[in-house]
Amino acid sequence: MTDVVIAGAGVIGLATAWQSLVAGLTVTIVDPAPASGASHASAGMLPPLNELLVNDEPLLRLCLASRERYRSFVAELEEDSGMSAGFRGDGVLDVAFTAGDVAALDALGRFARSRGIRCEPLSGEGCRDLEPSLAPSVAGGLLAPDDGAVNPRQLNAALLAAIRRRGGEVRQAEVTEVLLGGRAEGVRLRDGETVRGDRVVLAAGCWTHRLGGLPAGTVPEVRPVKGQILRLHADPPLLGRATRATVDGSAVYLVPRGDGELVVGATYEEAGYDTTTTVAGLTELLGKAQRVLPGCGRLGFAEFGTGLRPGSPDDQPMIGHTAVPGLLLATGHFRIGVQLAPITADAVTAMLVTGDTPELVKPFSPLRFR
Numbered sequence: 061m062t063d064v065v066i067a068g069a070g071v072i073g074l075a076t077a078w079q080s081l082v083a084g085l086t087v088t089i090v091d092p093a094p095a096s097g098a099s100h101a102s103a104g105m106l107p108p109l110n111e112l113l114v115n116d117e118p119l120l121r122l123c124l125a126s127r128e129r130y131r132s133f134v135a136e137l138e139e140d141s142g143m144s145a146g147f148r149g150d151g152v153l154d155v156a157f158t159a160g161d162v163a164a165l166d167a168l169g170r171f172a173r174s175r176g177i178r179c180e181p182l183s184g185e186g187c188r189d190l191e192p193s194l195a196p197s198v199a200g201g202l203l204a205p206d207d208g209a210v211n212p213r214q215l216n217a218a219l220l221a222a223i224r225r226r227g228g229e230v231r232q233a234e235v236t237e238v239l240l241g242g243r244a245e246g247v248r249l250r251d252g253e254t255v256r257g258d259r260v261v262l263a264a265g266c267w268t269h270r271l272g273g274l275p276a277g278t279v280p281e282v283r284p285v286k287g288q289i290l291r292l293h294a295d296p297p298l299l300g301r302a303t304r305a306t307v308d309g310s311a312v313y314l315v316p317r318g319d320g321e322l323v324v325g326a327t328y329e330e331a332g333y334d335t336t337t338t339v340a341g342l343t344e345l346l347g348k349a350q351r352v353l354p355g356c357g358r359l360g361f362a363e364f365g366t367g368l369r370p371g372s373p374d375d376q377p378m379i380g381h382t383a384v385p386g387l388l389l390a391t392g393h394f395r396i397g398v399q400l401a402p403i404t405a406d407a408v409t410a411m412l413v414t415g416d417t418p419e420l421v422k423p424f425s426p427l428r429f430r
């Protein structure tokens with residue numbers, strides 16, 4: 061019997077498992093293919109803000125708290141695991157091509173500064189001084205010098221190592237049923253074996269509501285939102301920092317890694333559980349990347365893949381207690397799960413230790429859909 065059983069070892073389940081172990085709980089985390097879901101596909105961008113957050117105070121506060129926590133989370137994880145999490149805090153650059161998009165960036169910058177985020181508006185020339193490979197048509201930009209990106213594959217590997225070092229059990233198995241007897245009691249695995257726990261956290265991304273044994277309405281549907289994402293190889297690197305742009309009304313981001321990888325993301329598609337890569341997806345990403353970085357046509361092709369973002373009914377995270385005692389949810393992080401992993405892990409751990417829900421995550425209670 062363990063204190064906590066976690067179903068799903070994506071970045072959310074893994075971060076929660078690690079922080080629960082740090083807090084002194086015993087943990088078993090179960091996943092047929094740990095770190096293979098959205099968290100494996102993810103670009104790992106950690107921008108300070110986006111335009112959607114400006115009018116969403118609760119989510120903005122959650123994002124800012126996770127941003128505040130990121131560096132210490134990574135430092136503690138690297139110490140615990142002995143591995144790099146691939147974090148870089150060398151800035152996020154937003155660039156714009158039209159006067160309207162430059163004005164929108166200026167407004168975003170003013171809002172960011174009002175919330176204590178350092179950022180500075182740049183002319184097109186200023187952007188190219190920083191990033192000489194940017195297109196001559198870039199008309200302006202916004203630099204957030206304290207923000208950056210993390211390599212989710214390295215982050216997940218470090219989390220798995222830290223969990224094992226702290227004595228957490230990682231079971232490579234599929235959860236077929238959540239065991240409930242008035243309260244959460246554990247999970248059943250595909251081979252019939254049971255894993256007993258005092259509390260159960262469901263963190264299986266867009267597969268969470270499909271776990272067996274859940275009474276109707278306990279877990280709201282988690283919608284898969286397909287993202288196709290491209291990895292190029294740039295040696296020497298074409299970009300020095302994570303860069304976002306709006307191209308013809310929709311966003312693209314380019315994230316350079318230390319090993320020469322350049323990640324170009326991503327499509328947003330409501331396509332159910334389909335994970336095929338398509339010519340249309342590739343064309344969209346390459347077209348946008350070339351608008352931002354005209355020289356990227358000569359780069360090598362490293363990987364083209366997909367991931368399924370977990371979208372809740374209102375596209376906001378679901379963090380906290382369900383109507384079943386001892387059964388908690390940590391999912392629905394949609395397109396910002398890597399960004400929100402530290403604060404989610406801290407909040408769920410606090411709930412597991414004290415039973416109380418931290419103020420910050422109260423708006424994200426799964427019970428809001430009842």
Ligand SMILES: Cc1cc2nc3c(=O)[nH]c(=O)nc-3n(C[C@H](O)[C@H](O)[C@H](O)COP(=O)(O)OP(=O)(O)OC[C@H]3O[C@@H](n4cnc5c(N)ncnc54)[C@H](O)[C@@H]3O)c2cc1C
Pocket residue numbers: 067068069070071072073090091092093094095096097098099100101102103104105106233234235236263264265266267271286287288289325326327366367368369370390391392393394395396397398399400
């Ligand atoms: C293309 C793309 C780009 C993205 N870019 C960013 C970004 O730049 N920044 C950012 O913050 N976020 C980004 N995201 C979003 C982010 O990746 C997700 O929000 C986050 O990874 C969700 O993590 P998760 O642990 O909830 O889900 P997942 O990573 O999907 O993990 C769920 C896990 O549950 C497991 N599972 C499934 N069924 C079962 C079962 N029956 N039993 C046990 N386990 C099971 C799966 O194997 C999987 O490992 C991106 C997503 C995509 C797809």
